[in-house]
Amino acid sequence: MSSLSKRLSGKTILITGASSGIGRSTALEFARSSPDSLRLILAARRLDSLKTLASDIGTEVGNGVQCLPLQLDMSKHDDIVSAIQNLPAEWKNIDVLVNNAGLVKGVAKAPEINAADIDVMFATNVTGLITMTQEVMKIMTKRGESGQGDIIMIGSIxxxxxxxxxxxxxxxxxxxxxxxxxxxxxxxxxxxxxxxIDPGQVETEFSLVRFGGDKDKADAVYKGVEPLTPDDIAEVIVFTAGRRENVVIADTLIFPNHQAAATVMHRKS
Known part of the structure; x- marks a missing residue:
């Protein structure tokens, strides 16, 4: 058993936005890294996708990894509080929180930005993340002499x-x-x-959501480049969680090779 596997063994890990993209890859990477004793709470709005993910994990690594699909809308404060407070007893002791859920809507510039888009981005990306963090912190602060656990934020360039x-x-x-x-x-x-952990350009459903399901516009974002994959980010997340307790990988920025800043990219013709 690797050192990473030993450190993760027996832990309960909550991943938000687990139904697709980085969240889904992160769940799979945790399962592969510590397949003998792990609990994964898989939270997202799409319950069917979470159940499929749980089944895929079981098929790949066996019964050593237990999964709890949790239907949850991160833009709804009361739903988050209720979800954490009402977890089954054997799932309550969360060791690792991966705050991955987030979205972007549109490409409008001020003063043409839609108010509903503003509201849902802040409610999901900021308020929901803070609410989830506070609820899980109530569990973590009671552990050990002074509190113990990992809170991993998935930010962005x-x-x-x-x-x-x-x-x-x-x-x-x-x-x-x-x-x-x-x-x-x-x-x-x-x-x-x-x-x-702040990713640069990653190819997920992110752009598809941004453009309201317009696949042509979403595909154009990645034309002429080789973006990061969700698996690339998942490997860094699991590595970060699997360090010795005294090691804090506080801040990580990850680019694909063709990117040097948010808007500085080399595109092949």
Missing amino acids: AGREGYPGGSIYCATKAAVRTFTDALRRELIATRIRVME
Whole structure:
């Protein structure tokens, strides 16, 4: 058994946005990394997709990894609170939270940005993430002498630099970044690790959602480039969670080879 597998063994891990993209790949990577004793709480809006993921994990790694599909809309505060408070007893002791759920809507620029798009991006990417973090922290702070656990935020290069047509999404990810930095300082006297992973361009359903299901527009985003895959980010997330407890991979920025900034990319003709 590898050191990574030993460190993750027996843990309960909650992944938001687990039905697709980075969240789905992260669940699979955790299962593969510690297949003998692991609990995965898979949270997302699409319950059918979560059940399929749980089945796929069982088929690949066997019964050592238990999965709990949890239908959850991260834009709804009360639903998050209820979901965590009403977890079955054997699932309540969450060791690792992967705050992955997030979305982007549209490419409008001020003053043409749709109010509903603003609301859903902030409710999901910021308020929902903070609510989930606070609920899970109530569990983590009671563990050990001073509190113990991992909180992993999936941010974005968009949280480090704004770009045209992404002002609201960038603002939400900047909020996540600042919240994460403050939280790490607030929890310095505990054994709770607060870590952020910021991907650059990754090919997921992200662009499809942004363009309202227009596949041609979504595909154009990745034309002439080789974006990161969800598996690339999942490997970093699991690596981060699997370090020795005293090691905090506080801040990670990940680009594909053709990218140097949010809007600086080399596209092959």
